[in-house]
Amino acid sequence: MLDVRDLSVSYGTIRAVRGISFSVGKGELVSLLGANGAGKSSTIKCIAGALKASGGSITLEGKDITAASPEQVIRAGLATVPETRDVFPDLTVAENLMLGAYIHRRDQAGNRDNLERLHTLFPRLAERSAQAAGTLSGGEQQMLVIARALMARPSVLLLDEPSLGLAPAIVERIFEMIETLKTSGLTILLVEQNVNQALAVADRAYVMRLGAIVASGTAEEIRSTSDLSSHYLGG
Amino acid sequence: MAFAIQFVIDVLSLGGAYALMALGLVIIYGILRLVNFAYGELIMVAGYTMYLTSGSGLPWLLMAALAVVMAIVFGILTDYVAFRPVRAKSVTAVLITSFAFSNLLQNAALLFISPRPRNVPLPDIFSQTVSIGGAITPVRNLITIAASIVLLAAVAFLMRKTTLGIAMRAAATNFTMARMLGVPANLIITSAFALSGFLAGVVGLLWIGRIGTVVPGVGLEPLLVAFIATVIGGMRSLPGAVVGGFLLALIDTTLNYTLSQDLLKFRDAFTFSLVILILLWRPEGLIKGPASGQRT
Numbered sequence: 001m002l003d004v005r006d007l008s009v010s011y012g013t014i015r016a017v018r019g020i021s022f023s024v025g026k027g028e029l030v031s032l033l034g035a036n037g038a039g040k041s042s043t044i045k046c047i048a049g050a051l052k053a054s055g056g057s058i059t060l061e062g063k064d065i066t067a068a069s070p071e072q073v074i075r076a077g078l079a080t081v082p083e084t085r086d087v088f089p090d091l092t093v094a095e096n097l098m099l100g101a102y103i104h105r106r107d108q109a110g111n112r113d114n115l116e117r118l119h120t121l122f123p124r125l126a127e128r129s130a131q132a133a134g135t136l137s138g139g140e141q142q143m144l145v146i147a148r149a150l151m152a153r154p155s156v157l158l159l160d161e162p163s164l165g166l167a168p169a170i171v172e173r174i175f176e177m178i179e180t181l182k183t184s185g186l187t188i189l190l191v192e193q194n195v196n197q198a199l200a201v202a203d204r205a206y207v208m209r210l211g212a213i214v215a216s217g218t219a220e221e222i223r224s225t226s227d228l229s230s231h232y233l234g235g
Numbered sequence: 236m237a238f239a240i241q242f243v244i245d246v247l248s249l250g251g252a253y254a255l256m257a258l259g260l261v262i263i264y265g266i267l268r269l270v271n272f273a274y275g276e277l278i279m280v281a282g283y284t285m286y287l288t289s290g291s292g293l294p295w296l297l298m299a300a301l302a303v304v305m306a307i308v309f310g311i312l313t314d315y316v317a318f319r320p321v322r323a324k325s326v327t328a329v330l331i332t333s334f335a336f337s338n339l340l341q342n343a344a345l346l347f348i349s350p351r352p353r354n355v356p357l358p359d360i361f362s363q364t365v366s367i368g369g370a371i372t373p374v375r376n377l378i379t380i381a382a383s384i385v386l387l388a389a390v391a392f393l394m395r396k397t398t399l400g401i402a403m404r405a406a407a408t409n410f411t412m413a414r415m416l417g418v419p420a421n422l423i424i425t426s427a428f429a430l431s432g433f434l435a436g437v438v439g440l441l442w443i444g445r446i447g448t449v450v451p452g453v454g455l456e457p458l459l460v461a462f463i464a465t466v467i468g469g470m471r472s473l474p475g476a477v478v479g480g481f482l483l484a485l486i487d488t489t490l491n492y493t494l495s496q497d498l499l500k501f502r503d504a505f506t507f508s509l510v511i512l513i514l515l516w517r518p519e520g521l522i523k524g525p526a527s528g529q530r531t
Contacts, residue, residue: 099401100416
């Protein structure tokens with residue numbers, strides 16, 4: 001489904017991602033783990049088209065999207081939820097969701113159905129649909145950006161640190177929802193610092209450190225064999 | 236009473252024109268975080284289109300429509316010539332290219348038309364006056380008020396109710412995120428320039444309708460007015476630009492009425508002092524823009 005080969009990302013002379021390769025199969029939930037500065041978010045932004053790759057290739061369902069612009073990537077079927085939780089604060093919840101369906105704006109009936117489905121998944125958003133998105137709580141904003149990404153009806157979803165800065169009870173709900181999405185057949189690449197929770201939902205995982213992948217395997221293997229704390233704490 | 240009516244009409248007509256000018260500038264600034272210094276020249280283009288078509292015998296409304304269309308065309312041209320080639324590379328470069336484009340247009344007018352003022356055809360209604368409650372007022376002031384009400388309402392509708400408008404507002408807060416949702420960057424930017432050109436064209440008609448002639452430098456004052464109005468109102472807020480425009484008109488008109496003949500030549504000094512006071516009190520302008528505001 002999503003294939004990343006020898007991907008490198010540089011900021012000037014600083015190489016944030018150094019030739020990493022990984023793949024996500026259809027319907028799989030793969031987690032990309034690692035400490036701050038490991039290069040996870042740069043990888044995500046590069047796949048989403050918001051950063052240019054300095055080397056390597058990214059293919060989505062056999063199509064090369066390495067040099068694609070953000071608007072081409074979403075049209076190819078890959079939606080991204082960035083870690084910065086970018087709701088459009090002065091737009092209402094409904095307007096935010098409407099923009100999520102921008103690429104399907106001619107198919108109004110389909111969007112209505114999709115919106116209904118998302119409202120049952122996130123009842124909170126239905127209640128607040130006329131409210132400005134900037135007035136939502138952090139957890140609600142996180143749900144909104146995920147729902148907005150799903151309005152594009154993607155085949156692959158990139159989730160960048162959905163639990164960042166949220167209360168434990170809300171993190172719990174977010175992960176329940178990720179599981180629901182997974183059972184619905186969506187292919188998901190989940191970037192997380194919250195290792196235990198990420199491994200609980202993931203099929204497979206890759207561990208990044210200083211821009212390179214240092215471990216990979218099934219969630220079980222990663223949990224039992226690799227010494228995760230050393231990657232995080234730099235031991 | 237007559238005086239009060241006169242004052243209100245003056246403020247509203249000047250304010251309406253200022254608000255439209257400011258709106259045209261802030262629509263670009265909101266999305267690109269760049270001031271389009273060639274904005275004043277769009278007004279000039281509208282003026283010269285009127286001058287050049289004046290001998291054609293077309294009905295005035297058609298000439299006016301043509302002038303607005305030319306302002307839109309040159310607005311879009313600004314994007315293609317000055318912004319798009321260097322937009323992704325450097326902010327400074329765009330600053331220079333937009334100055335350069337502005338200069339280019341002005342000098343083209345100097346060279347190919349004339350440095351001297353040229354008459355612009357105006358329908359009789361622009362020079363007539365009416366009496367409202369004892370106040371004698373030029374009809375063009377009422378036209379300006381009506382045009383600004385209609386256009387402000389139309390822009391508000393566009394920005395609030397249409398997908399394109401909502402996408403433009405989204406792009407103004409977070410351009411990259413909007414692109415990640417599939418909103419095409421170039422479409423949004425070109426639409427913003429077209430809308431800006433449209434507003435400049437209409438403002439050009441109203442503005443030149445006050446003076447009756449067009450010169451190559453005619454756009455300088457509107458650009459300055461628009462810039463000050465957006466700074467007062469808040470650089471990143473559309474309602475702010477409108478509020479700033481009306482406030483600036485209120486200040487100008489009040490000074491016009493209250494300053495003695497000797498002091499009136501220093502009106503701008505008084506205006507700018509007040510602007511400085513407003514900015515000391517509210518450095519970000521009266522109305523803050525949306526929360527996130529990184530350049531993209």
